[in-house]
Amino acid sequence: MKIAVVGTGYVGLVTGTCLAETGNQVICVDINEQKVKKMQNGQLPIYEPGLELLFHRNINQGRLQFTSTLVDAIAEASIIFLALPTPPGGDGAADLSYVLGAAKDIAKLITDYKVIVTKSTVPVGTADKITAVLTEHTNAEFAVVSNPEFLREGVAVDDFMKPDRIVVGTLDERARKLMAELYGPYVRQGNPIIFMDQRSSELTKYAANSFLATKISFMNEIANLCELVDADVDMVRRGIGADDRIGRRFLFSGIGYGGSCFPKDVQALAKSAHDYSYDFKILNAVMDVNYIQKTVLVEKVKKYYKGDPKGKKFAIWGLAFKPETDDIREAPALYIIEELLAAGATITAFDPEAMNNVKGVFGGKIAYAENQYEALNDADALLILTEWSVFRTPDFDMVEKLLKAKVIFDGRNLYDLQKMIDCGYYYNSIGRKLIN
Template identity: 65%
Template sequence: MKISVIGTGYVGLVTGTCLAETGNEVICVDIDEAKVEQMKSGIVPIYEPHLDVLFERNIKANRLKFSTSLNEGLDHGEIIFLALPTPEDDDGSADLSYVLGVAKEIGKHIKEYKVIVDKSTVPVGTSDKVKATISSETNVEFDVVSNPEFLREGFAVDDFLKPERIVIGSSSERATKLMNKLYKPFVRSGNPILIMDERSAELTKYAANSFLAAKITFMNEIANFCEKVGADVDKVRIGMGTDSRIGKRFLFPGIGYGGSCFPKDVKALRKSGKEHNHDFEILSSVIKVNSNQKTILIPKITSYFNNDLKGKTFAIWGLAFKPETDDIREAPALYMIDKLLELGAKLNVFDPEAMPNVKKKYGDQLNYSSNMYDTVNGVDALIICTEWSIFRTPNFSELKKLMLEPVIFDGRNLYDIKDIENEGFNYTSIGRKSV
């Protein structure tokens, strides 16, 4: 099949590359000329595990191409994916200007029947707006489908190639047949393609992300309470997770969630509720608790250093909002950095992938280290913000030699309490006793 993907962010680039991998002819369109030239040269502009291999293979096979021309993409594809940004607006709603702007251009230039697919995460009713926008510019027949993505950064390629489910919101039999044909190779193991109306499909994505955000936030509340009553959140987590109704995933406490999806989607769903006279009280609580959780370690750090961080130097391990990505959007580490700088601390930072993005934001306010051990040389304490695998089993003897004091503030609960105590560290984590 001939496919066009408008927008080459995380969702668009993964979508286009993975669809090419199953033999489709794909054109990815982006207005950023430098980015398009970079991709034409075989350079992946984002860090996503395993994407580079598929990217290179499909470019060589001439199944994956790139263009800055929306018209070229529109002429090429029988199915047109809109994978455009929907950034958070000032009032918490999703900004649809990019989606509707492209929809208007599609209406002006469409020549024959196309299926227009909303792949971006969009509020309920967006498919109607896209349809109305295109219809205002043309009499050519087309259909609009809602096909939300469920891609986890760091696992996006696997999630696309082996989806747990595919959600298609469509009221058109013609469009549904084309979408089923496109996705059939991805569900050979029997995972479902769920067909529903457009509005239900749009809400499914927001509901899923908001539920997971609430689950994370609830566990963080439990962790904070554990510290007050002397309970161990790890034991509580395991006790809860063995209940099949609850499950083990998303029960790990820490310094809050971040990224491009959860923060934006929770706020957008709450805003959408207000527009329809519905108050999502639980989502308001999730937003408030998560905001506080991102700097939950700050009072513990200041207390340890007698409320004076001026002249103190801290190492920070982990800057991305989660492991296996270079994405720093809404990353808890950034909130920690801002607060520590405000309190007069000096910071050495390290992340396996996110350093260039952080450097663009902070410039020379931070000291950037080439490896995790250089970061801790001569520091007063180590702060862990992201649970990259390389941080899980460090050489503790080497850390003690390099650090001024053996002090760790762990925002991701990477280490066993007994083990870290035996290593001779002062250790503070989330929802567990301090050593």
């Protein structure tokens, strides 16, 4: 098939590359001409494990192209994916200006039947709005399809190539057949393509992310309670995770969720409910818990230094909102750094992939290390904010030599408590026994 993908962020670039990998001819379009030129020259603009190999292979074999001209992208495409940003507005509602603007531009260019697919995360009723825009500006036949993505940053390529399910919202039989044909190669092992109406499809995406965010916030609440009652959240997690009605995933406590999806999707679903005069109490509580949890480690630091960390130097391991990505959107690390700087502390940070993005936020307000151990030089304590694999088994002898004091605040519960006791560290983690 001939496919156009409008937007080359995480979702658009992964979508376009993975669709090309199964033999489709894909043209990705982006208004950022500098970014397009870099991609045309084989430069991948994001870090995502496994994507670079497919990116270069499909460019070299002529199946994946990039342009800044919309007409070039959609001229021969039978399916046009919209993978555009939908950032939260001031009231929490998703901003649809990019999506609806693209729909208007597309409408003025199409002359024959096209399937317009929303890959962006959009509120219920967005397909109707896109349909209205297209109807106003074209006489050509078209179908608007909702096809939400369920990609996890860090494993997005695997998620696309081997999906546990594909959700497609359409009542147009012609579009249904095209989407079934397109996704057939990805579900050969029997995982379902679930067809439904557009509004149900749009809500499915928000419901999925909001439920997962709820699990995270629930476990963070349990972790905070564990510290008060002298219980161990890891033991609780194992105990409830063995129940298949609950499951093991998304039960790890920490310093809150971040990224491009959970924060804005929970907020947008709560706002959509409010627009229909429904008070979604659980989601409001989830957002409140997550906001507080992002700085719980700062409170632990302040308590250790008797309320005044001014003049202290902290080493930070991890800046991305999760491992295996360079994405720092809504990353807890950003909130923690802001709080520590405001308290008069200094910071040296290291992250395997996200430091360039953080430099764009903080510039010279913090220092950046070449590796994890360099960040420890002359630091009063170490804060662990992202659970990168490289941080899981450090050389504790080296850590001890470089730190001023054997003090670790672990926001991701990476280390065994007995190990920390044996090594003689002050070790303060989330929802577990304080090692002092």
